[in-house]
Amino acid sequence: MNASPTAFSSVPPAPALGRRETRLVRAGFIPLVDASILIAASELGFAATEGLQLDLVRDVSWANVRDRLAFRQFDAAHMLAPMPVAAQLGLGSNPAPVVTPFALGRGGNAITLSVRIYDGMRQEAGLSGTADALACAKAFARLVASRKAAGAPPLTLGVTYPFSSHNYEFRYWLAAGGVDPDRDVRLIVVPPPITTDALEAGAIDGFCVGAPWNMMACERGVGRIVAAKQDIWPLAPEKVIGLRPDYIEANEDTVLRLLQALDRSARWCADPEHHDDLARILALPQHLAAPVAILRRVLAGEFCLDDKGTLRRIEGYFRFHGQGANRPSPPQVLWIYSQMIRWGQASHSAAGEVMAVSACRSDLYDAALGPNAEQELDPSLFAVTPFMDGLVFDPANVMAHVEAAAIRQQGHVIAGAPSE
């Protein structure tokens, strides 16, 4: 169904010079800090230098982004890393083939609970203000258990999309503490821009979304961050650029130019000296429409954990470039696949692994960037980078990771929607 991974091996490392006609690339995005590379590529002329007119269209839901890419309203899209994987596996509504030649960096998520729930956890478990992600998860589990014993209704927690790092990370955190995300709490989907309002109104008790929405809730005094993405697993994938395989076939040169533009933009975004400018661009109403001061602190990884000014600085909270942040990574995709299996979205098979990994088009990344291409995420890192509960992920043994988890969906497996 897709181009073979070697289809572009004959393409020279850099697009041929001399063909500088402007070509229009329409790209959809969701207002999040991890759209930075795409936004900067359009705003700062990195795309124009490559002879591309990169038009950005802000959208309101991931399902829209998926459908508008599938039906050619978009040529490229800011996507959750699990979305191309789900697409290649034929999971979810309207699965049409999508692949990624470029990852938009790592990091950016966090889990925020309402101040009321957090205070409950402190009372229940004598939690200190500097407790780590695992201690917070265990305290949360105690609160959930005591609420259950008292006959209180289950807590409601928000994520952004069924095939999202947020869904898998929130579930990981919950299960690591001893909470079954499908039985002990209610997981619902909340659009990121309204998470703070939903938390304040008591419609949800916590959420896991991307920046800057966690910090917005904390600064408004309604939420408390209890875990960052880095605490759960520092190597976890986040957002990617999604393209249709048929678009790649028909627009090879444009795709290679787009990847060069994104690479330059990623390097620019990664330089802390540019973060004042980046924050200003992101803050614009057509982009994130969020306060520039908060965006500036988000980019620096400076977290206000609560409204009392408890600060925490997370090194590399956003990694826009470097350490394989842009190169599509098959091991990360296999981790996504493992979580789909763990939570009953997919079943395991060798063919499934191959289909999941077919979402990664690092061959295009290499073809576009040649000697400038980033090295693959060091495979030896996986063995020495544990999750918050001490487990590791061995890409060579997907099921070992699934089976090592005490809490997971047992019994039935959900069939994907019929694709054709």
Next chain:
Amino acid sequence: MESLTVLVIDENQIRASIIERGLREAGHERVILMSSMDGLLRRILEIDPDVIVIDLENPNRDQLEHLFQVSRAAQRPIAMFVDRSDSGMLEAAVDAGVSAYVVDGLRQERVKPILDMAIARFNAFARLQRELVDARNALEERKIIERAKGILMSSRGLSEADAFALLRQTAMNEKKKMADIAQSVVTAASLLL
């Protein structure tokens, strides 16, 4: 043929009622409108719809996607998916700004008229809105031209017809819209007079 239960989720209540009317005229008696997503799962279980129509401007669309995953996990009988057997129709739907979810197993020929109708009404609604915006702009333009005319008449002692002719001639000479020239006159007057 038994009539289908159609749930229309649209934050735009006017558009939702236009769709509702179309569906009723087509003989669908069970048409339910929802403009807020509160208690969505519970409502869907109560309503037990055969088809869900949702507007694409609705940020809560991802909630539906999630719901179908969750409900499948719970093995409730509301597994739904977008019917992919007619991708041309789906493409037209996305172009029009609407999407649909259909109960697993529901036959294509029963769904198509519903989605076709929704697409037509969404397009008609968008056209109406465009016309409204155009009409509003035209009114604004007429207002600004009137003001510019008044300024020219009082500051240069022109007749109304001459003031209008001067604006039109300048617009033609500068290859601009008359409203733009009129706007410059008004701006200049506010600075100079």
